[in-house]
Amino acid sequence: xxxxxxxxxxxxxxxLQWTLRNVAEPFTFIDFPLIIVVYAAxxxxxxRAILFATFSGLAVDALSGGLLGSNAFAKTLVAxxxxxxxxxVYMDNLLLRIPVIAGxxxxxxxxxxxxxxxxxxxxxxxxxxxxxxxxxxxxxxxxVIYILLERVSAEKRSSRKPEMFKPRRQTRRRNPIRLSK
Amino acid sequence: xxxxxxxEVWRLAPWLxxxxxxxxxxxxxFDAREITSGQRFIRVWAQTVADFVQSPVTxxxxxxxxxxxxxxxxxxxxxxxxxxxxxxxxxxxxxxxxQELTAENDRLKGLLNFKQTSKITVLSAQIIGRxxxxxxxxxxxxRGSLDGVKLNMPIVTDGGLVGRxxxxxxxxxxxxxxxxDKSGVGGVIGEIGSSTALGVISGTSKKDVLxxxxxxxxxxxxxxxxxxxxxxxxxxxxxxxxGEVVAVSKGSATTPNSIQIQPAAGLNSMxxxxxxxxxxxxxxxxxxxxxxxxxxxxxxx
Numbered sequence: 001x002x003x004x005x006x007x008x009x010x011x012x013x014x015x016l017q018w019t020l021r022n023v024a025e026p027f028t029f030i031d032f033p034l035i036i037v038v039y040a041a042x043x044x045x046x047x048r049a050i051l052f053a054t055f056s057g058l059a060v061d062a063l064s065g066g067l068l069g070s071n072a073f074a075k076t077l078v079a080x081x082x083x084x085x086x087x088x089v090y091m092d093n094l095l096l097r098i099p100v101i102a103g104x105x106x107x108x109x110x111x112x113x114x115x116x117x118x119x120x121x122x123x124x125x126x127x128x129x130x131x132x133x134x135x136x137x138x139x140x141x142x143x144v145i146y147i148l149l150e151r152v153s154a155e156k157r158s159s160r161k162p163e164m165f166k167p168r169r170q171t172r173r174r175n176p177i178r179l180s181k
Numbered sequence: 182x183x184x185x186x187x188x189e190v191w192r193l194a195p196w197l198x199x200x201x202x203x204x205x206x207x208x209x210x211f212d213a214r215e216i217t218s219g220q221r222f223i224r225v226w227a228q229t230v231a232d233f234v235q236s237p238v239t240x241x242x243x244x245x246x247x248x249x250x251x252x253x254x255x256x257x258x259x260x261x262x263x264x265x266x267x268x269x270x271x272x273x274x275x276x277x278x279x280q281e282l283t284a285e286n287d288r289l290k291g292l293l294n295f296k297q298t299s300k301i302t303v304l305s306a307q308i309i310g311r312x313x314x315x316x317x318x319x320x321x322x323x324r325g326s327l328d329g330v331k332l333n334m335p336i337v338t339d340g341g342l343v344g345r346x347x348x349x350x351x352x353x354x355x356x357x358x359x360x361x362d363k364s365g366v367g368g369v370i371g372e373i374g375s376s377t378a379l380g381v382i383s384g385t386s387k388k389d390v391l392x393x394x395x396x397x398x399x400x401x402x403x404x405x406x407x408x409x410x411x412x413x414x415x416x417x418x419x420x421x422x423x424g425e426v427v428a429v430s431k432g433s434a435t436t437p438n439s440i441q442i443q444p445a446a447g448l449n450s451m452x453x454x455x456x457x458x459x460x461x462x463x464x465x466x467x468x469x470x471x472x473x474x475x476x477x478x479x480x481x482x
Contacts, residue, residue: 051197064314065319065355
């Protein structure tokens, strides 16, 4: 069930990435699919995370003027790295997730830019400006999305709690040593 | 669905990672090889799917924007109305003069037996999507192969040249702008035929600047001169306005001028464009035989 929800979230993220730049230019500095990919990687399922990364990356690349596969390459690598870190370090705290999404965004953008330079293509945008804006935009929006996702899953957990842990029957303790007569 | 144990997932993940990275790298290598005329299966189908989302979003956004802009425009309508009335009177005077000139032009054309050799059909299109990546500036238009759009067809606005089609799906097409790093347009400063300032215009990775190369240093180029296509690049027809010279670094007899051009089309704010249904004339196939190969074969015989 968690997988289905994340898949739906990823599809929505890709659709937002495809359309929001046409609504307002600043939205281009938010990497919605990366936010969901990192969230999936933080759930300790590395296979799901890297598959999500590849498919969402290819979907973005297909409509982009950049190299086909470059976004997918960068996101896949980042997803694997995050899932490996999550395996070793406790990351369930939201405050710890903020630097993770920021770092993932920075690494992803650097790999993307580096791959284009490797193949002899110079992107139209200024690298410092683009990376800085994307880092800020993705980190802020990512934090908000993580809070929302955590709230949704926390509500589910709390609603399920009574079923999972049924209240124990209170038995009356009897004192084996009777002090009375 | 098969539930895998955590240990199994951790064991499989590195192998899957290697396979996916390798696949993506191969895709990149193929795409980089044919970046100038990239027509990829994935691109075409992704565009077709995206069209069902992008078109409604674009139409809703544009209608909302138009509504608010019309409200904002009402405020200045009265002042604008009086200005326009004045302009109409001025234009009527100008029109009379123009009509006389047109009539004179027609007479002269008749005298010179002028023939209009080619007429290019312009297909109007709307930009329904922009590049989802912040690094590039390509655009998606709502016309595809079903409308007759083909690869490398030029895209223009009323201002001037925008770019060319680089991928076509049945309903949509992807457009690469002339400001792109790898783009190249044959251009001439001034009027075609009379000017000898021919060169190649390419993108500079900056949004508002184009570079013009190979213009001989002996030719005098002035800031403010207009630049047009020559039609010799095999993609764009001759006579399309590219832009205006904004900076010139004078060359010498041995070094060419270094010229910077500002694109005439407003590339950052365009909403509607025109697709020129233009196919360049077929060129004779390049004769790869060397001049002396014929003699060698004769000798061999």
